[in-house]
Each structure stands twice: as structure tokens, then as C-alpha cells.
Amino acid sequence: MSIQSVLTNLVLRWQFKRGSRGPLNVAAARHKVDQLARRYPPPPASVRHTPVPADPARGLCPAEWLSVAAPKRTVLYFHGGGYFFCSLATHRPTCAYLARTAEARVLSVDYRMAPEHTCPAAVDDALAWWKALLTDGTKPEDVVFAGDSAGGGLALATLVAARDAGLPLPAGAVLFSPWCDLSCSGDTMQTQAKADVMFNPHLLPEAAALYLAGRPATDPLASPLFADLQGLPPLMIHASRHEILLADSTRLHDRASVQGVRSELHLKSRMPHVWPTMLMLPEARRTLADCGRWIAQRTEAARPGARPLS
Amino acid sequence: MKSFKDKVAAITGAASGMGRTLAVELARRGCHLALSDVNETELVRTAELASAHGVRVTLRRLDVANRADVFAWADEVVRDHGRVNLVFNNAGVALTVPVEHARIDDFEWIMGINFWGVVHGTQAFLPHLKASGDGHVVNTSSLFGLMAIPTQGTYNATKFAVRGFTEALRMELEMEGACVSATCVHPGGIATNIAMAGKVDPAMERLTGATIEQHKRRANKMISTTTAESAALQILAGVERNARRVLVGPDARFLDKLVRLLGARYQALVIRQMRKLNRRKAS
Numbered sequence: 163m164s165i166q167s168v169l170t171n172l173v174l175r176w177q178f179k180r181g182s183r184g185p186l187n188v189a190a191a192r193h194k195v196d197q198l199a200r201r202y203p204p205p206p207a208s209v210r211h212t213p214v215p216a217d218p219a220r221g222l223c224p225a226e227w228l229s230v231a232a233p234k235r236t237v238l239y240f241h242g243g244g245y246f247f248c249s250l251a252t253h254r255p256t257c258a259y260l261a262r263t264a265e266a267r268v269l270s271v272d273y274r275m276a277p278e279h280t281c282p283a284a285v286d287d288a289l290a291w292w293k294a295l296l297t298d299g300t301k302p303e304d305v306v307f308a309g310d311s312a313g314g315g316l317a318l319a320t321l322v323a324a325r326d327a328g329l330p331l332p333a334g335a336v337l338f339s340p341w342c343d344l345s346c347s348g349d350t351m352q353t354q355a356k357a358d359v360m361f362n363p364h365l366l367p368e369a370a371a372l373y374l375a376g377r378p379a380t381d382p383l384a385s386p387l388f389a390d391l392q393g394l395p396p397l398m399i400h401a402s403r404h405e406i407l408l409a410d411s412t413r414l415h416d417r418a419s420v421q422g423v424r425s426e427l428h429l430k431s432r433m434p435h436v437w438p439t440m441l442m443l444p445e446a447r448r449t450l451a452d453c454g455r456w457i458a459q460r461t462e463a464a465r466p467g468a469r470p471l472s
Numbered sequence: 473m474k475s476f477k478d479k480v481a482a483i484t485g486a487a488s489g490m491g492r493t494l495a496v497e498l499a500r501r502g503c504h505l506a507l508s509d510v511n512e513t514e515l516v517r518t519a520e521l522a523s524a525h526g527v528r529v530t531l532r533r534l535d536v537a538n539r540a541d542v543f544a545w546a547d548e549v550v551r552d553h554g555r556v557n558l559v560f561n562n563a564g565v566a567l568t569v570p571v572e573h574a575r576i577d578d579f580e581w582i583m584g585i586n587f588w589g590v591v592h593g594t595q596a597f598l599p600h601l602k603a604s605g606d607g608h609v610v611n612t613s614s615l616f617g618l619m620a621i622p623t624q625g626t627y628n629a630t631k632f633a634v635r636g637f638t639e640a641l642r643m644e645l646e647m648e649g650a651c652v653s654a655t656c657v658h659p660g661g662i663a664t665n666i667a668m669a670g671k672v673d674p675a676m677e678r679l680t681g682a683t684i685e686q687h688k689r690r691a692n693k694m695i696s697t698t699t700a701e702s703a704a705l706q707i708l709a710g711v712e713r714n715a716r717r718v719l720v721g722p723d724a725r726f727l728d729k730l731v732r733l734l735g736a737r738y739q740a741l742v743i744r745q746m747r748k749l750n751r752r753k754a755s
Contacts, residue, residue, distance in 0.1 A: 350474075403474065403714065412474045415606055419555065420478060426651040427606040429474070431714060452649035 163432050164444045174359045174434050182361075186368040188277065192247045199251040205258035213250075214269075222294055223274060223287040226250050228257045229267035235304045235461040237261070237268040238292065238332070240320075242311025242436055244341070244369035245284060246276045253310075256439040259447070260308065263454025268308075269295070273316065280375035282383045288320040292329065302330035303464035306457045310436040311407070312373075314340025318386040318414070321394050333464035334396040336453050338438045339407050340414060342387040344370040345379035348409025357404040360435045366406070387414055395464075396424035398456050400449055402433040428452075473557065473608050473653075473711055477502035480553040480604075482546070484536050484593055485563030487514035489664030490612070492521070493704035494560055499525040501708075506549040506556065508534035509563070528553065536563045536589030537581075546596035555604045558711070561593035561611045564630075566670025568687060571625040573675035579626050581671075586630030591637065598652065607652035608711055611638040615660045615724040619731045619738060622746055623676070642716055655710055656717050660724030661695035662703045668692055680750075697723045 182191075205211050205228060212227040237260060241253035250272050257268045273287040296302060309317035314337035324331055346366050355363045374384055382389030387410060397418055401411035408429075415427040430437070430445060438449040473479070481498050485491040487509035495505055499522035507522070509515040512533045523529045530552045532545050549556050567582045569575075590611050601607025616624055617631030638656040645652055670691075672684045682690075698721035710718030719725045731738045 408474060416475075416478055419605060425605045428649065428651050429714065448649065 166443050167433060167437070167445060170437075170440060170443060171359045171432070171434060178360050179358075179362060182365055186365055186372075188246055188372070195243070195248055195252050199249070199254075202251070202255050205254060206262075209258040209261050211254070211258075220294060221286075221290045223290070224250075224272040225291060226254075226270050226272070227267055228254065228261045228270065230261050230265055233261070233265065233267035235264060235266045235306070235457065236295065236300055237264055237266045237336075237457060238288075238295065238305060238307050238317075239268050239270045240273065240288060240307075240309035240313035240316040241270060242309065242313040242338075242341070242439070243275070244366070245281075245312045245316075245373035246369055253313075253439065255441050256310075256450070259441055259450050260454065263451045264306075264457040265454070266457065276369075276372040276375070281373050281377055281381070282319075282323075284316050284373075285319050285323055285383050288316055289323050289327070289329075292320060292324055292332075296330065303333050303466070304461050305332040306460055307332050307335040308337070308453070308457075309335075309340065310338035310439050312341045314338055315342040315344075315384075315386060315410075318342055318394075318397075319383050319389070322382060322386050322389040322391070325393055331393075331395050334398065334457070334460040335394075336398045336457065337400070337411075337414075339401045339405060339436045340399065340410055341366075341407055342385060342410050342414055343379075344374060344385045346370065348407070348413065350409040351406045354404055354406045354408055358406045358435065359404075361406050363406050387417065391418050391421045391423050394418070394423045396426075396460060398426045398428070398453065400428045400430075400438055400453075402435060402437060403429050403431045404433070405435045407435060426456075473606060473714070475501070475712075476558075476708070478504070479557040479606075480504045480506065480549070480555055481558035481560065482506040482508070482549050482556055482593075482597060483560040483562055484508050484534065484589065486518050487511040488518075488669075489666060490659065490662060490700050490703050490707070491560070491562045492518045493700040494562065494707065495519075495522045495529075496525075497701075497704045497708060499523070499527045499529070502527060503558075504528040504553055506530045506532070506545075506553060508532045508536075508545060510535050535585075536561075536592060537584030539588070539592045542589070542592040543596045546600060549597075550600050556597060556600045557604045557606055558608050558610065559593055559597040559601065561590040561609070563589050564612060564614075564666065566666050566691075567626050567673070568623050568670065568691065569626065569673035569675055570623055570679065573673055573679075574626050575673070578671060578673065582626050582630055586627070587633045587637075590634050594637070594641065594654075601652045602650060605651055608714075609638070609641065609652065609654040610657060610707065610711055611654065612657045612659070613638065615658050615719075615721075615727055617656075618658055618724075618728050619742070621742060639716070653714050655715055657707050657710070658717065658719050658724055658728070659698070659703055660719070660721035660727070661697035662700055662721065663696040663698065664700050667695055697721050 261268045274283040307317040418425040486507035613634040614631040617635040620628040642654040
């Protein structure tokens, strides 16, 4: 565990966890992360940043490309934020880093969020972008989905929705601490409540209620943990052993494995929720490098004529 | 590994001691089992105890010193269970003999089981653990893999070797970012049949005047600090928190600290204790 992660844990515990002891405040949370994102440096010169405005004619929400000069593959990225906060800007550095490690062009999707737009608006937006990529000639075997937290859940829900719609599926999905059970029934919600440096457990059901807007929390579009996972492409899951959402990752891995989906579970101790997105941590940079390699391997392996991985 | 439910674990030396209690405890937590041992009769008994918890249990008579057999077993486990998440390289034997009198065939016998058995088990299962997406190698060293004791030179050699091998493996897996981890277990005195089933060289009779049987009984009395059931719980807790090193029992925890505090000078203390013990026995 690096000195950076020790310090980050302390700051998160003081700023994030202590500051969110009361009821959920959507406006305050959005304001805080937007202020923070303003201070992020722009993407490095080797990564081109291209905003894409919404295209109501094709039903597309806004998005942005972060691409290396000669991308070999595509990553469709969904940012986290409990389906109600965070934005393209907050996750731009992470997407730019992933673009470099995966030698890819990353499309980060600005899907509609709660409380203004409720489930399944986010899944509709994600699926619309997947269809658009396919229509524009992107080969599904050259694409990997990725997402963190709610974005990880959204990536998984989009895989399920795409399979059910009979669309081709990408070569895999990389999920950082995915939030895939909005009923918050994982045992680590209680057992890791003290150890988690970011979340007070009471906030998650509140955020879930905003997004669900009366839908059952076990609806597979909102909580893809409960979906039929058969036929999904390989998953690479990263989570912390000390976060309340740990059980979402472990249960997803176990369910996927039992249903014949190739899944890798990578756990690290004493790290904050979605730590791979925190680029100041050496652990995050290492993990994003691992993810880049995995994405490259998956897309190579999925190409027609490629030897199947043992 | 956070939970053992619906995982698949392979355990060597599962017919008795910690192998058996690990099997039963894992079964209680819903983990499917592939068990092996040279002693088939007792292995069947372990399987009965474990399958009472409703998990799938497969058995194989196995000498862990035989590399080809261990690799064949690993393939068989994946064929039977579809995957394998954990391997407990637990099988081990004891040999009491001063270094000067250690016969090479005895030395090769204990090396074959305690050290090469761990190597074969690790290498045979590692690709399958990686394929499972969530794997763990659990290798059993000993308190005597942290400190040496007179008459245990051969045993010490096997257990120090397991420790070095496992710690290197753990670091390699971490650097690689693999979805597999490794834990080295150092039990202190655990009430198992290791002393009674182990070998005491006839040279010990000449050197101390006590019979082989007396030696075994004395050793057996000394290792009853921790029960095998408690040892299994401590080992599994270590795997759950992904510990690099698990010290089992208060004796292991205390002596580990002492050795680290004193450095190589712990040996003087051991000599003094051994002399005191021998005088007490003589009188």
C-alpha cells in the first residue's frame, strides 16, 4: 500500500465520509465534484479530446472521445456517481489514461442521470451509443465496455440489454467496484461500514431510490447482478476488500462464473472505492496498465481467426 | 477471496489433522472439495464428514511427491468440478534426526513430501487458479520454517524452503496483477498425528537413551497447544484477509516475535531451553 493511498484514505475519510453523514444532497454533491474537476489538468498532448454534442435525431446523448493518435481498439466508458452526480469532466483524466494504456479511443458517455431522468434512461442512452458505434462500422470484437461504480453497473446492464435486444456483444467489460445491486443487500454493506473510507451505508439506498423512482430495486436493468448473465463476454472486476460495495463485486464474479461467463476478480486491501480512477495513486496507474493489457488481449482474442485463449 | 461459498478447493493431506479440519470447515461454508491423501481409509472418513454439509466432494489417493500424479490430479479436479479456486498444499510429515546422522533416503523422503509436494501442487494448480478468475494458493510451512530446532534440521530445511518459495510466488503474483494470491501458513504446535506418524531415526535412541516410542510421545505432548479445528479457522481467516503470512497458535505468534527481536541470537536461547529440558528428563 502506497503512501499516496494512505493519505488519500485519510482525506477521503475526513472530506467525503464525514461530509456525507446527513441525508443525500444532490446539488451539493454535484457542485463539489464539479469544483474539483475544474482543477484537473487537461489530457496529455498524446491524447486527443473531442467532445460530441447530443444528436436527438439518432437518440444520442452527449459524449466525448479521448483517443491516442492511432487507436487499435475502442473502449465504451461509463462514469460512476450513483446515477446522480459526476460527469465527463470528473472522469476525463481516467479515460485519457485508459486510452493510453489500452492504445484505444475511449468514448465516455454523458448518460442522463437521476433525479431528473430515472431508470432506464441511463441504459437507453448507453444502448443507443452502442448501436451507433455498430452502425458506424465499429467491429464489436474491437470494443470493450468499462465503467466504475454506478457506471460499472450501467456497463453490465447495457451488456444484458444488448444481448436481450439481439445486438452483437463487445469483447469484454472492465468493471471497477461495480454497483450492480441497488437493493443494497450485500453483507459488506454492514461488515465494511467502518472500514470503508468513502461511504456511509445509508446514502446508497437513498441514491438508489432517486434512480429507481418506484421500480423494484431488483429489476435487472437497474441491478444487473440479478440478471441472467449467460452469454456475456469475459469480465474483469476490480474492487477493494475494504468497501461496502465489495459484495457486489464478489457476488457478480461468483454468479458469472457459475453461469459460464469468464470472470476475473482482482481485490486489493485498504483501498478506497473505485481507486483505479484515482490517478494520483500508483496502484491506480498499475491497475489501469493491467486493464490496458487485458483489453488488448481480449480484443485480439475476439478477432475472427484468432486462436481462442486457453 | 472474500467468501468460500460455491468455490472449489483442493486439499492435500486431507485424511487427518489440519487437512481434515480445513475440509470440514470449508464444506460448512459451502465450498466444494477435491481431497487427496496417501491414506485412503481415513480420506473416505474426511469425505463423509464434509459431504454431510451438502457440498460436492471428490477423492484421490495421491502421493504429493509424485509430480506426474499431482498434475494428473489437478486436471482431474478441473474435469470433475469445472474449475478450482483454492489449493491447500497441506500434506506434511516429520523426521527427527541430527544432521550428522540424517540418512539421504530419509532426507529425500521428507523433502519429497514437505517441499516438492508443495512445489508440484503449486505449479500444477496455478494455471487452473488463474483460469478460475479468483484463486488462492495456501502453502503450509511451519513455525519451524521461521526458526530452527536441534534434531529438526531436515524438517527445518523443507519448511524454510516452502516459506521462501511461497513468499517469492506471492510477490510475483502481485507484480503481475494476477487474480490469484498466495499465503504462507506457519502453524505452531497443533494437536495432529504428525509426531506419532512421523519418523524418528534410530540414531536418536543411541544419542539420548530414550526409545523411539518415547521420543514420539514427548513430541506429541509438546505439539498440543492448538486444536486442529482452531488452526483451520485461523488459516481460513488469513486467506479471507489475503494475509501474506499466517501464524497459527499463540506459540507461533510469540516465537515469531522473539526470533525477529533476537535475530540469529535466538539459537542461544533454544540451546539453553533444550539443555534444561534434557536435564529434567534425565533426572
